[in-house]
Amino acid sequence: MTSAESAKPASRRIADALRSAIESGELRAGDKLPSERTLAEQYGAARNTAREAVRLLAEQGLVVAQHGRGVFVREPRRLFRFGSDRYSLANRATGLTPFRLEAQRQGKVPRIDVPSIAREVPPRDVAERLEVPLDEASVVHRENHYFADDEPVQIVSTYVRWNEAQGTLLMEAKSGPNGIYGRLEELGHVMTNIRDEIIARMPTPHEATILELQSGIPVLEVLHTSLDQDGVPFEVSRYVHRADLTGLKYELPVQ
Numbered sequence: 001m002t003s004a005e006s007a008k009p010a011s012r013r014i015a016d017a018l019r020s021a022i023e024s025g026e027l028r029a030g031d032k033l034p035s036e037r038t039l040a041e042q043y044g045a046a047r048n049t050a051r052e053a054v055r056l057l058a059e060q061g062l063v064v065a066q067h068g069r070g071v072f073v074r075e076p077r078r079l080f081r082f083g084s085d086r087y088s089l090a091n092r093a094t095g096l097t098p099f100r101l102e103a104q105r106q107g108k109v110p111r112i113d114v115p116s117i118a119r120e121v122p123p124r125d126v127a128e129r130l131e132v133p134l135d136e137a138s139v140v141h142r143e144n145h146y147f148a149d150d151e152p153v154q155i156v157s158t159y160v161r162w163n164e165a166q167g168t169l170l171m172e173a174k175s176g177p178n179g180i181y182g183r184l185e186e187l188g189h190v191m192t193n194i195r196d197e198i199i200a201r202m203p204t205p206h207e208a209t210i211l212e213l214q215s216g217i218p219v220l221e222v223l224h225t226s227l228d229q230d231g232v233p234f235e236v237s238r239y240v241h242r243a244d245l246t247g248l249k250y251e252l253p254v255q
Contacts, residue, residue: 010045014053017043022062022073033063033071059216061244081247087181087191087226097179103148111147114173119162126159129195129225130236140165142180145210152211155240160184164234180235181226189234193227198248203240211242218243 008016021027034042039050054071057063064074086098103110122132122139132138142158158180160170169175170183181191203211203219211219222239 010043010049011052011056014039014043014045014050015056018053018057019060019062027073029073029075031073032069033073035070059214061214061217081249087194099146099154106148108148109150111150113145113147114142115145116143117141117171117173119166122159125223126236126238129223130159130161130233132161138162140170142170151245153242153245155207155210156237157240158235158237160235184226184234187234189226189228189232191226192229193231195225195227196250197223200243207240211240213242220246220248222248 018027018033027033033039033054036047036050036054039045039053040047043050054063054065058065058071062074063071065071081102097112099112100110118141119137120139120141121137122130122134122141124134126139127134130139138161139159140162142160144156144158145152146154146156160180164184164187165171168183168187170180175183178185184191199221200218201221203213203217207213207219213219220239220241220243222237222241224237224239225233226235226237228234
């Protein structure tokens with residue numbers, strides 16, 4: 001054992017050893033981990049230390065506890081990958097939203113809940129990108145929660161100008177063919193360019209509750225701006241993705 005390894009807490013050393021066994025295939029998906037008592041004896045540690053090691057693995061999404069049965073190596077889960085093609089005409093021609101299309105590719109059943117649609121004062125970053133007043137209720141905020149096989153995957157908060165949305169299907173949960181972009185095209189906004197700003201961060205308590213996140217799992221936030229044929233921003237969406245289930249893929253021309 002190196003000096004760096006010996007300096008680690010015992011729980012982390014046990015977790016590292018188990019992680020190596022999982023990554024090497026010594027422990028395979030579906031295999032049951034040794035009990036806390038066995039791990040404690042095997043590594044010469046206290047039972048609480050072994051319990052902490054298992055908790056660390058669970059936070060990393062490598063194992064899952066099944067009540068009354070024990071702790072098992074988790075089946076690898078495919079990532080939902082979203083990127084530069086999510087708004088492509090080819091994908092839109094399928095009649096499916098990007099999320100529904102990605103779920104279909106993975107053999108999962110998608111569900112989208114729309115808990116709220118409301119006229120609001122926009123957050124500062126949204127007001128700046130949508131070029132609307134910050135000191136009045138200048139936007140409609142649509143909040144959507146996305147599920148795959150009933151597992152929460154992402155939260156999307158979409159903002160459009162109130163003076164364009166009022167009296168249209170943009171105020172309804174079911175916004176019609178091609179979703180909100182179909183309605184925005186009818187208002188004269190054809191998406192020709194996008195701007196995505198991406199950060200990784202820890203979730204807010206509200207987000208962690210909706211996404212059912214275990215402690216320690218971050219989220220990916222994508223602040224998306226749609227620009228029309230005249231270069232005018234007409235829609236801003238904040239995507240909050242579970243980082244343990246989502247990847248981002250972008251293919252862009254080099255100019």
